[in-house]
Amino acid sequence: MSDSRQCVTDAVGRRSPSRVPLDFGATAVTGIHVSVVAGLRGHYGLERRPVKVHEPYQMLGWIDEDLTAAMGIDTAGVYRRKNMFGIENKDWRPWMFNGLEVLVPGRFNVTVDEAGDILVHPEGDLSAPPSGRMPKGGFFFDSIIRQRHFNEERLNPEDNIEEFKPLTPDEIAEIAEDVRAAHATGRYVVAGFGGTAFGDIALVPAPFAKDPRGIRDVTEWYVSTRARRDYVHAIFNGQCEIALENLAAIHAAVGDMPGALFLCGTDFGTQTSTFCSTATFRELWLPYYKRICGWIHANTGWKCFKHSCGSVERFIEPLIEAGFDILNPVQCSAAGMEPRYLKETFGERITFWGGGVDTQKTLPFGTPEEVRRQVLERCEVFAEGGGFVFNTIHNIQAETPVENVVAMLDAVKEFNGRE
Secondary structure (H helix, E strand, O other): OOOHHHHHHHHHHOOOOOOEEEOOOOOOOEEEEEHHHHHHHHHOOOOOOOEEEEOOOOOOOOOOHHHHHHOOOOEEEEOOOOOOOOOOOOEEEEEEOEEEEEEEOOOOOOOOOOOEEEEOHHHHHOOOOOOEEEOOOOOEEEOOOOOOOOOOHHHHHHHHOOOOOOOHHHHHHHHHHHHHHHOOOOOOOOOOOOOOOOOOOOOOOOOOOOOOOOOOOOHHHHHHHOOHHHHHHHHHHHHOOOOOOHHHHHHHHHHOOOOOEEEEEOOOEEEEEOOOOOOHHHHHHHHHHHHHHHHHHHHOOOOEEEEEEOOOHHHHHHHHHHHOOOOOOOOOOOOOOOOOHHHHOOOOEEEEEOOHHHHHHHHHHOHHHHHHHHHHHHHHHHHOOEEEEEHHHHHEOOOOOHHHHHHHHHHHHHHHHHO
């Protein structure tokens, strides 16, 4: 087993690894904005070429092998080939983004409205109403709410399950090809196969669909988790059945080459509170998380990766109960998320994947020395005894100074170099 793969495997297994492992780019919540990826390529003196925007919803840049090596990344990500707007990542072509030339998929088709906002169309179909909007001068897209078929008297859970389908043999073959390629890098593979994100609010508006049906308004969805629980249960149950079928087919094709599976990005926390009570979590989400994680642990060697921003301390215990092995992004600035408390309370039962430096204040607005200090402090707390993979708190955002990102990476190396 390669050093990178062994290091992450030990960390996730909560054994003391040889060093703190590093992830950037393995998931859509541990990535780097395309503008910063371009800046890092310049800093490290790598070949000057446009960066691929592999996830245009957040404008995340693909980290090529040369930059992966320069940064010391220990992970390799596997994504589905279609991005959040339902466009396949192929046939790359140049596109000017805020004065920076980047590469976008061939069918990434946009229009510009009278205000100068950029509108992206699902599946690249210009005849379909746009599903995403980037304000003029903005840095990423927001979903456009398209709830055109909502009828309180005729709600059908099948409408909200239309995007969850059994995988075809061709889709399984594509996944297997991509997993094998990621595994061949020698790094620890984190795969996101889709279909297991129960109630992820980023997916509710279905920016990938031309004409989504069902409840697609964010506010209406949150209302439904309280007022239409039978409807939500029906959605989750149907989704879960399809997901289990797909996971079995995928595992038959790829075995245990993936180390971890990114399962769900549903956020339960805000900066200071939560989106629901723990009682609601246990009633509405926990049964389905248990089924998915239980199947994975009984039938594969994969680890279960859960993302939730915000103040989620009160949910960590039930997340562990559900079977999650990994928690991300570990938002230490949120209420109740003090690093040492988290490590001492939960560190022997779950791996913290993130929390390495704050991306709301310190990394974008601090000095390089302030970044260095926070990184060293977080590594000191989280790394003890394993159970820690270094990443920022969510993606590195646009306009983050490259010198601060480099200071972060250098600080991780400094910590790893200590005897």
